[in-house]
Amino acid sequence: MSAADAAATLLWLSLTAYAVLAGADFGGGVWDIFASGPRKQAQRRAVARAMGPVWEANHVWLIFMITGLFTTFPVAFSSLAIALFIPVTISLMGIVLRGAAFAFRAHGREAVGPTSPWGIVFGGSSIVTPFFLGTAAAAVATGAIRITDGKVVSGFGDGWTTAFAVVIGLLAVALCAYLAAAYLMVETEDDPTLQADFRSRALFASVASGGLALVGLWLAYAQEPRVWSDLSGNGLLLTLLALINGPIALWGVWRLRPGVVRVAVAAQMTLVLWAWAVGQWPYLVPPDLTIAAVAAPASTLRAWLVVTGGGMILLLPSLALLFRVFKARNPAAA
């Protein structure tokens, strides 16, 4: 594996970490705005309690990915920034508002009531952000972004406004909601009624994301030959695994098996991302930019890999500590 491949792999891994961890935080926002029934406030509190200590750390995976991308594949970064200017800017606003709204509510709960505008902003931006990130991903996967001589030649609306992109955007939201409901179900074990609320939400999100995934596959088959050939080519094994894993995760939620749920639901998001990544390998931005062609000079890649390796030595134990303190089973009920 070349240094460029290693860098690309690490970037995909950090994207996965972001999707699985921060995705659940966005899903939390979805369930905050759709909190309903007699335990409305308890649901919101469960979301806030689960997100509070970890969301900022989860969020940094995105920063890590962005800085890594512009260091190791600067041309891909600037091309994506131009071609996806609109959806990325909207997501960015969503990220800003989501983070701020959460902080305002979490630290000023008595100051700002749950029905305050920031509560709506929190939920709304938690839906908008994954949706537009999903459409942006679809634009990349379908090969709609065209680059000639280092210049973006496709339009600002290309790729992310198709039917396929909309379905992928919705799929992203549904998967986030699924992750959140499933984790929350695991984390509310000491309160069975609340747990039941999240279980039914997880079931709903599971079916919704499964349905959207199938529609997406059908659209890929019918309209997006590039995605279809990627998923049925290099990505075939992972696509099949995703199709098999879906029902397993659903079973885990149905039967309230926390062990299965934790792994299988996170695996669902991961498999979708990796079916895409492996499918389009060796392209970073198909069909014009391959990993090898847009990689930074070898000296930069090596330095980045060294810094990243060193950083991970500090980072991983710290992350483990964070999750051990706050996410261990049945933490002292806060």
Next chain:
Amino acid sequence: MGTSLGFHIVFAVLGVGVPLLMATAEGIGLWRRDGTWIALARRWSSAFGILFAIGAVSGTVLSFELGLLWPGFMAFSGSIIGLPFSAEGFAFFLEAIFLGLYLYGWDRLGPIQHWLTGLPVALSGAASAVFVVMANAWMNSPSGFTLTNGRLASVDPVSAAFNAATPTETTHMLVSAYVVTGFVVASVYAAGMLRGRFDVHHRRGLLLGMAMAGIAVVLAGITGDTSARFIYGAQPAKFAAMEGLYATTRGAPIHLGGIPSDSEHRVLYAIEIPYGLSILAALDPNAEVRGLDSFPGDQRPNPIVVHLSFDTMVGLGLGLGTLALIFWAAVLRSRRLPKNRLLLWCLVAAGPAAVVTMEAGWFVTEFGRQPWVVYGIIRTVVAATPAPGLGIVFIVFTAIYVALAVTLSRLLLLLARRNRERAKPPPGTEA
């Protein structure tokens, strides 16, 4: 970009300074077994939770904006200066992780353990400031790469990170962060004192803030002076604009204030200190200083902005230093906090003034570098995005920032009031 940075930097400097203050207060509390110091740290931590979140999201905007607004700049520079940004990424990571532990761990960790989780927050905050300013220093003093026909030929990202401007710029920025934090914290407590609150929290908060500010402001003067001398050698056009010097002169004077006039080639209405500039720049009253006129018209920064910003920074910096001196002289002489209302009012003003000082410093750096994004290599206009609708994006983001700033200040006020109400029966034994 300038707006986002100007917004972000305010939170960033507090993100550097406040964790150090909290760790200090908590450390003193543990050392002396004194619950009030710890209660002080705990109060700061809840306000800091909000500040940090705003810092984090505004910082995220920046990391995207680098690409969204300056794709040409990033395509060229990414591989060269991405390294400090990536290192910064890890610093953020550690900061966010340990901050999570620190903020939510008051009741879950032992007292010493808890204090220990505060140290990495303070350290990685400082580290992230140093790393990002390394990238900015590179823009001022690009090195670590070679060009063939305008294309990158070879890259040495490590020497790019440790470029010539790095030592002066990172140190000056880091101490500035402590200056700002110190004065902002002091300003909050001084405002409380003006309303008659002289309880132990206010006294200690003020003292600790002024201790940080007092030490840091002296260091800011020293490192700023070093920066200025470095600029004299490295970026003569910026130096000339800082001083509003048009003609290349031996024995050049310093101009205090005044408005540089491009048509008259001199600074109008300024106070002149003969030989001052030559002494400042080279410690030699007869040293030659290059003037703006010696640069082609399209390579000069705007002297009005740069000169006025520079004078604002230095003027306010000296003022803040004097204030700190008076404060500590009064405290040390009478062995208690001064209750003089004028002094307290000055302390209240010092917080915003320190923020202005720092923003003015950034104006010097950034506008002084124009018309270049990367000094001598890429012009700002070339680096910008071709995307449409920038005006709308700008307006929307500015509106978001305003909404955030307003809500934030409302919330902090409410938080302070709540803390006071809770504190009425003296705070429990958190230690």
